[in-house]
Amino acid sequence: MLSLNKVVFGKDELPEGADKSKYAILHDDRYRLYRHALQFYDVPNRHYHDELHVDNMLEAYALNFKHSMSDALFLAVIMHDAVYIPGRTPMSEEASAMLVPSLYSTVLGKPIPVDLYDDVYTLIRWTLPSIHVQNSRKHFSKVVDMNSVNREAAILLDLDLSGMSKPWPTFIKTQIDLDKEFI
Numbered sequence: 001m002l003s004l005n006k007v008v009f010g011k012d013e014l015p016e017g018a019d020k021s022k023y024a025i026l027h028d029d030r031y032r033l034y035r036h037a038l039q040f041y042d043v044p045n046r047h048y049h050d051e052l053h054v055d056n057m058l059e060a061y062a063l064n065f066k067h068s069m070s071d072a073l074f075l076a077v078i079m080h081d082a083v084y085i086p087g088r089t090p091m092s093e094e095a096s097a098m099l100v101p102s103l104y105s106t107v108l109g110k111p112i113p114v115d116l117y118d119d120v121y122t123l124i125r126w127t128l129p130s131i132h133v134q135n136s137r138k139h140f141s142k143v144v145d146m147n148s149v150n151r152e153a154a155i156l157l158d159l160d161l162s163g164m165s166k167p168w169p170t171f172i173k174t175q176i177d178l179d180k181e182f183i
Helices: 026-040 052-062 071-079 090-107 114-126 129-140 148-165 167-181
Strands: none
Touching: 026 052, 026 071, 026 090, 052 090, 052 148, 071 090, 071 114, 090 114, 090 148, 114 148, 148 167
16 A cells, blocks of 8 residues: 655645645545546456555655645546456557546545546656657657646656566566466
């Protein structure tokens, strides 16, 4: 279980020049969203794309950034693999993104703001290989010119793959777990 961390769940420090409206979900509500989202990951035959994958991404963020995640990045991390069917991309990512408004309204009791959902949807779509491979050179080659969604897409992709950058024995176990999902 992920230890609570204000960098991930709270709003203690925002990035320099951040739009405060992009950090509106409070600590307790983030935690409630996280706990509810994990239910989507608790299904048979998930050996890698499971609750631990989400926790590892949140922990990697906390280790590498000293400020809070935006609401959109947080929701994208906890929901990007909510539906995971091996070999069924982009269907899995699309279905995961479509669950976000339901998660938000179920947990928080109000509809998700349209702008927030648009940002989350865009971020989750970036996890599609057909999107990030095709667009990475075009969007990520000029870091200075990236808008906030593309910067967050780069962070999301790094977090998503961070599980593959562990010490060799852990990497091998991760690869075996990924292979099990395709059996």
